[in-house]
Amino acid sequence: INLSIGGADVSDRPNPNDPLVRLVLEAAQQGIVVVCGAGNSYLDGNPPISPANIASVSDMVLAVAAVGPRRERAIYSSARPYTTVAAPGGNSLETGNLRDGILSTVVRSGYDYYDGTSFAAPHVSGAVALLLSQGVPARDVKKLLQDTAMADGRAVPNDEFGYGIVDVYGALRRVATSALVVSPTRGQVVETLKPVLEFSVTNTAPRLVTITIDGEQVPASEVEANYVVDSTGKVATIRISRRLSPGSHTVRVTARNDVDPNITSTDEVNFQVIPRVLRAGRSMVSFPYFQPQEAEPTRSVPAEQWMGSGFRLYRWLPREGRYAKYSPIFTPRDAEASFEGVTEAVGPEGGSPTPPVGLAYFVDLDSDTPVNTEGQPVPAVPYRIPLRAGWNMIGNPFPYSVPWVTCEVETSTGVRLSLLEAVDRGLLLPHLYRYESGRYTWQTAPAGILHAWEGFWVRAFADCTLVVQPLAASTTRSAAVPAGEGWQVRLSATAGKGATAQAIVGASRAASDRYGREDVPRPPSLAPYVSVHVVNSEWGQQAGKYVQDVRSASSRRHVWQLEVETDQTEQPVTLNWQVLSQLPKDVRITLVDQHTGRRLALRPSGSYTYNPGGVATRSFLLIAEPNMGQNLRITSVRVRPSRGGGFQIDYGLSAEAQVRIQLVDAAGRVRATLSQGTRSAGLHTAVWNGRDQAGVALPAGSYLLQVEAVNSEGEQTRTVTPVVITR
Structure with a gap:
């Protein structure tokens, strides 16, 4: 029963002589769960509210407080010691924004927005109904909602929120049978040929779980071997790895209830396996997957296993001041530019080294090349990349982009600093270099993004460790000088x-x-x-x-x-x-x-x-x-015949400028052009041989000589002088 009614009382304990109280207690004794709004009287002195205060004496009665859209206590919501949980009730009274209320039906009028615990209580009533439908005994519902409520970091229970904000999903996960494909997600593009498929099931057993990959059932023994139950004994995680060909794939999981096998839950996900393709030419890349050798699990498989033989790798060694070079078909093959021979101790915090993850390479390719890795991403924990004094080629260790400014720097004595603190202390430069389309670009912290699959240059002034945080980036910021500055x-x-x-x-x-x-x-x-x-x-x-x-x-x-x-x-x-x-x-x-x-x-x-x-x-x-602001002028233009049918052209400039001289016929067509380049202020002479641009002598007639000048400020001027050619 949902009761969105009530009034002020004198005590946190109900009055047994109140008729409404007697009716609620009678319903509770009959096994009916009663959900009451906690009341809207906080601003009126916050008195106890009946029948909500019956929650203080009965495990079958719940008192529900209200929260706003930002999970804050609604300004009006009564706050008493018997509060059970909180639920969305709107808070437009405080924010002034009508849409911060609860959209509700209105008799004969459609919909409107309201605030009140009368709108919070139905959320919890719906949760109660769902739990009862899953076979949860009525006497256990209140405790289950209290145990699974979200405290959001607050000490609970408290008067304002009770045990926290109701978590319907969390409560159902405790009692209902569910099956979920956690990874990959629907429509996800997976870059590795051997992805880890993760499933989550509740209130079931290994023998009652069926998993299929592209219609082929995973053996029950494999499901049981990878079935890991959490501390509640209710939720289990199953992780299975499979080598899959590039293309579309479907995974499906079904779980049956461990008490009633007729109750089932199924989830299905379609995803794609598409290896990353490196483009022909030169690029600066990182490889965010680690594929260990079977015999030596701390060493990577060779790069040839991922990219074939048509590649060349280069990696800068700061202590030696040179590039190490590696290629399957050329010598020398420097191990420091390979995958399996790298000695840099890059790796996740608290884990073993996982090079080449976290390192950067220049890669030369003759053609577009897919990276056919069967490796896995490193754990989503801070990743440590040693930096040496000098230039360092680093890579983003994660398969998603990371903000540069979120990185940290650890000194040689173990002191952990933010990136900007490390810059201020002179440990490294704030610049992040990226190699794009054959040229470098850079950004300066706090701007800059470590893009997935890309390598970067970082300059350090002392040996230290860059710690890349597993925080996905959403936007980039420009590092240009601000406009107007x-x-x-x-x-x-x-x-x-x-x-x-x-x-x-x-x-x-x-x-x-x-x-x-x-x-x-x-x-x-x-x-x-x-x-x-x-x-x-x-x-x-x-x-x-x-x-x-x-x-x-x-x-x-x-x-x-x-x-x-x-x-x-x-x-x-x-x-x-x-x-x-x-x-x-x-x-x-x-x-x-x-x-x-x-x-x-x-x-x-x-x-x-x-x-x-x-x-x-x-x-x-x-x-x-x-710019001294001199007006650009062309002066003293004079055209004189010279030997061989040519002409000498004299002119003066008032300031330095670029000069072009053209001869134009009566129809306005340019017949000859002399480019003088930049000339300083003063007198100058140009010589024209009397021929057009094809080298043919111009016929006799009248022409116009145009002298044009443009200075460094874009100021232009032009003079026109008649020229008569006789033959």
Whole structure:
């Protein structure tokens, strides 16, 4: 019986002379469970409420308090010592949000939202009905609901929640027969060819459980051998491993009640086995599965067992300052770049080492290659990765992405620090390098994500241990300089065989002209490569080559010493640039090739190509300085015939600019173009041979000579001068 009625009383114990009390007690004596709303009088002095207070003297009567949508005590809900449990009753009275109430039917009016223990009690009445339907004796229902209620960390019992918030599922699990496929979940894509299938059953026995995989029944002896019962004796877990081919699969579990075998429960899940595919070319990867050798369970099977023979592995050894290389078909085969020969003690906290999990490798592949592993993910516990002073290649040990900032660092003396605390103490840099589509990108803590199956560079200044927490990431955050605080320019370099690299320079009010957290050093290169970086040789202990160097926006002039390095010395190298944050109009940026002396304004142009000529390193200056705001003008244009039918063109510039000269016919068609490149302020001369772009002499007639100039701020000007050609 559900009783959503009541009124104030004088005692927590019921009045035996009250007619309603006598009726409730009589029902209880007849084996009927009575559920009462605890009352809505907390704000009216919180008096005892009848008939809810009968719960203090009868195991057949329950008093139900109310909680809001965030599991908080509803502001109105009476709180007395006899409270049994709490259930959803709405709390819009406190929040002011109507939808924080309980949506209920209204006589002749459809639906509306309400608050009250009158709406909490029916939740518990429904739970009681479900338990009774499973054969639970009426006298045991109250204790079962109390024992399984969720305390949410509170000390129970208490006046406000009783023994906690009712947990219908938990209570049913104690008494009902259930069968559940825990893993894989419905529609899940499994990457390993030998997944662990996990099942949970209640109130049954091994002989009463049937499991099928793609219609084939698992032997009863295997079910019994893997049947593990929890401390209550009611819930059992069964884990079975099977090698499955790539494709779709179905698992089914059925459990029969251990008292009445006619009561059954069944669950079925469809899932897919699809091995991870590594793409052709070079990638930086980690392998989040451990597959031990049968004879040596602490050593991994060889990489050949997963990827065949068409691969090459590279791993940086910080103590030796070199790359270890391994391939099944090439020599030398360095064990430190293999799976089974790695000596790094990476592994789950409290467990045995499980390399290659937690390590990163560069992998070169001639074609797309599936990773046919039969391994298992490591346990969902913190994972320890030793870091050496210098550059370290680390991998995400879990098959899901993890926030970089949630990692911890343990010092050589055993002190555990947060990542940002370790950065502040100078143990490592906050930057996380990722290799994407042939080039590095990076993020700076608190931003950054350890993506599943990917490897990363981390720079440490002392030996320590990175502890990766098994916390799944949901979103990423940008590490760019915030809008309005400065500007940035991204420079990228491309050379031969698709080798690419990038660097960022800029200015910010939050930065300084010395080393800061926003400055990012360059990790080691692996052939074939190209690198563009800033050389900071005067930064003391932090001196080196940087792929991001952000200076103070308060300084009026900055000069970055750029270098481009490549082992593709016979291939042309192209520098491209892109403004990431809006450059102020009063800032001019110029690129100077120190080999040729050529100067190029960045704002109107977008790239620069040079030939290394067998030299690995090319030096540049990148200069950011105030724009003096001179108006760009072209003056003193004069065209004079010269020998051989050619012409000499004289012109003057008021400021440095890029110059282009074109000859246009009467129909507006461009017949010849002279690209002058960047010219400084002053007088200049260009020579035209009198021929069109195909090398044919232009016929006699009238033409227009256009001289165009564009400065580093994008300011443009043009002059037009008539030219008469006679033959």
